[in-house]
Amino acid sequence: MDLHAHASSRGYELDSAQQEAVARLEELGRRRRGVYLHGPVGRGKSFLADALFDVLPEPKKRVHFHAFFQELHRRISARLHQRGAVAEAVRELVGRAEVLAFDELHVHDVGDAMLMTRLLEALQDRRVMIIATSNYPPDGLLPDPLHHDRFLPGIALVKELMDTVELNGPNDYRHLHGAPRSRFETGAIVTAAPLPATPVTLDVNGRAITALGTEDERIWFDFGDLCEKPTSTQDYLVLADRFDDWVIVGVPRLRARDREARQRFANVVDVLVDKDVRLTLVSEHALGEIVGGEVRDLARTASRLELINTTG
Ligand SMILES: Nc1ncnc2c1ncn2[C@@H]1O[C@H](COP(=O)(O)OP(=O)(O)OP(=O)(O)O)[C@@H](O)[C@H]1O
Numbered sequence: 001m002d003l004h005a006h007a008s009s010r011g012y013e014l015d016s017a018q019q020e021a022v023a024r025l026e027e028l029g030r031r032r033r034g035v036y037l038h039g040p041v042g043r044g045k046s047f048l049a050d051a052l053f054d055v056l057p058e059p060k061k062r063v064h065f066h067a068f069f070q071e072l073h074r075r076i077s078a079r080l081h082q083r084g085a086v087a088e089a090v091r092e093l094v095g096r097a098e099v100l101a102f103d104e105l106h107v108h109d110v111g112d113a114m115l116m117t118r119l120l121e122a123l124q125d126r127r128v129m130i131i132a133t134s135n136y137p138p139d140g141l142l143p144d145p146l147h148h149d150r151f152l153p154g155i156a157l158v159k160e161l162m163d164t165v166e167l168n169g170p171n172d173y174r175h176l177h178g179a180p181r182s183r184f185e186t187g188a189i190v191t192a193a194p195l196p197a198t199p200v201t202l203d204v205n206g207r208a209i210t211a212l213g214t215e216d217e218r219i220w221f222d223f224g225d226l227c228e229k230p231t232s233t234q235d236y237l238v239l240a241d242r243f244d245d246w247v248i249v250g251v252p253r254l255r256a257r258d259r260e261a262r263q264r265f266a267n268v269v270d271v272l273v274d275k276d277v278r279l280t281l282v283s284e285h286a287l288g289e290i291v292g293g294e295v296r297d298l299a300r301t302a303s304r305l306e307l308i309n310t311t312g
């Protein structure tokens with residue numbers, strides 16, 4: 001296994017923090033020991049985790065937090081009141097995989113904390129090697145001080161199943177690169193845009209969601225309809241499969257809105273990045289104003305949105 005050669009084959013010059021991380025990942029990969037790679041945005045965590053995943057032998061599986069969790073929720077609720085429901089759902093989802101790559105492990109509410117703990121237990125039982133990336137060190141997961149204690153068993157499991165590797169080099173590479181690499185990156189933040197004439201009500205997972213309009217694969221939303229109504233990540237996943245060009249109108253200063261609205265917006269952005277959906281934000285505020293302030297959970301969102309912040 002030559003992780004260094006594989007990582008370098010991208011043509012990137014690895015910085016010293018990345019080189020150090022590669023050496024640790026290589027060793028952990030050889031020992032089939034789980035990895036929890038954490039650090040600030042844009043340092044190359046997903047890049048290195050992918051590289052490690054690539055050089056490990058089959059059977060293996062790569063999943064993404066939101067889609068995987070929603071699917072897990074769905075399969076568990078289909079078996080409500082059955083014994084071993086979580087283990088069975090995990091068995092179905094993970095299959096024969098002996099390596100599970102879990103990009104962006106983060107926990108923001110008590111429900112996710114409970115499910116994450118059960119998931120980790122099930123993966124421990126199945127002796128699956130986990131490769132996780134996160135913006136949070138294990139002790140920083142479920143940061144909300146009101147609920148943090150509820151995830152202490154999960155944090156203990158994270159530490160038991162994975163070795164913690166911090167990646168905190170000098171460069172946020174997301175800021176450094178030039179030409180767009182994805183459809184998401186061709187989006188923009190603008191102060192005005194032409195809007196469709198007639199609002200539509202969409203049936204999404206049996207719920208009515210109002211859009212400002214649709215046109216082929218393009219959809220326009222008002223921020224309030226999308227983020228200040230009880231919409232869920234599952235809804236965004238379904239909508240992102242149907243529409244690959246989103247416009248969100250009236251995006252406010254997020255710090256002035258409640259926690260739920262902020263979290264929904266962060267989830268929307270996560271889902272759209274993952275699904276490579278083009279995103280245009282229409283706002284009277286510049287990006288720094290939209291995501292500014294002491295709102296720690298918005299760091300990842302801010303970094304993602306830098307990619308479409310072509311206006312400055
Ligand atoms: N040494 C490097 N040279 C050039 N580009 C790099 C380098 N390392 C990573 N990149 C690129 O920089 C971008 C950001 O890296 P990556 O997505 O892995 O960051 P991350 O740490 O996972 O960020 P986040 O916490 O936001 O998920 C990617 O497009 C990646 O391919």
Ligand SMILES: [Mg+2]
Nearest residue numbers: 045046104133
């Ligand atoms: Mg990442």
